Amino acid sequence: MTDDFDGELGFEPAVPATGAEPSAAARGPQRRPTLRRKLAAAAVLTGALGAMGGSYAAFAASSGAANQPSSAQQIAEGRQLFENSCITCHGANLQGVVGRGPTLLGVGGAAAYFQVSTGRMPLAQQGPEANRKPPMFTEAQTEALAAYVQSVGGGTAAPTGNLRGSSADIAVGGDLFRLNCASCHGVTFKGAPLSAGKYAPSLYPSTDKQMYTAMLTGPESMPVFSDNQITPDQKKAIIAYVQNIKASKDPGGEGIGRIGPVSEAVVIWVAGVGALMIAILWIGAKSQ
Template identity: 55%
Template sequence: MSTTNPHSDAQPDDAGTPAARARARRRSKQRRRLANVAGLMASLVLTGALYSVFAPAQAAVEPTESAAEAAGRELYIRSCITCHGENLDGVPNRGPSLIGVGAAAVYFQVHTGRMPLVRQEADAPDKPVVFSDEEIDQLMAYIQANGGGPTLPSGDLRGGDIAEGGELFRLNCASCHNFVGEGGALSSGKDAPSLEDANDLEIYTAMLTGPGNMPVFGDNQLTPEEKREIITYIQTVQEMADPGGAGVGRIGPVGEGLVIWVVGVGALLFGIFWMGSKA
């Protein structure tokens, strides 16, 4: 009589039973959850590590306000904010926006004394300068940093062909400023100012920004070389002596005709009356 294990044939493989499969699925799900949690934690740790590495470098290159810009901001708050607004966006019926005008417009308006404006009128007249050169540089730095726009040119502002400069001046400027830059009257109580006392940089920045009724002559309209030729012509004419004697305002035949009538005809009439009285 053979001895057999009563459980040797009846015991099935545990891996094949439904309970074993359920346990395997639960363990697999738990492993997936643990893997997901571990992956999330690894991502968070990696993100934190990357931020700690790169964030200080990013903060170090962020632009900060320079000392000149800070001083310019104080000057702006004290002298300009009433008309041009807290954010350089202008104030209706008081002052235009300064966004996009750049350091070039600031130099022209402030260096010629037109700004700060004393009162609202047809033209902003030139008058003695209020700010020092250092303060003007500070205002330019602040406006340029916060509003952008044309910057000051560099290098020599004269050069090129003086004859070509004269041709460009007569074509683009003489209709308002007179053919030798003496200025003239415009409509609505405005006038084109004389260029007699304007320095090279004032003329250049005026062409670059177009103050008042003056059009803007950007580099697409007049190249930097053409602007220098115009400046050369203007300053050469201003420095030249008048070969015929008195310049008579350099306003052309109008002034000369006035002299002929007032002086010439007046002297002639005086002579006639004098001879008549003697007779």
């Protein structure tokens, strides 16, 4: 459940607007733009706009970082996974094992989600810092482990739902990022070394939920950004900013320069309209 809300952003429900296209019969030679036809077109357009607004409202309403209650079955599955893969270092009751791993009482599902989904846990080798690795568990298993850790020890639960702000939040997200995150992760998100063999990692592989849980839990030398310091909406704005810049830097085509969070479609559109204008002027000049 990482980026699957992208589909929701596609405004699929607006497609019925194509129903406004006149039928083959209507396009016939006897076609006359009557008042009735104009009214019908206006009604279809109004309906389509309404549907778009409605779908947006539904999407926005479901976009809070709400926490769904975990089912007993999910917790039981998480317990099984924990006993197989985590118990040797974190103990049967999450109390920790001396010399192997810290207690997980109170760290919460958010920390478990972050650590397991980024492959940092189960820990492969002791070092200055746990490294990101390909995750050992599926998304569902990771959520089950998080639910189990949450159910036993309490703490901050893993967030659910849409965790990315809208394009309107990108600018404020950029300001928050430069203020709170860039000192360690760099203005280009590439990461940087810290002291004593530690480092702030690149943010390129991070999903929305990993970014959100990183801020909530402050893994290792990263500070915790509580909801009092950076509100849920501000966290979502930071995520919108980072993910937008990441996407625009890997467009799979020619770069258009660092002109900020402007989608290439806009540039293509502007260039296209410019070309059209030149063509019109040229035709106009020739016909005189």
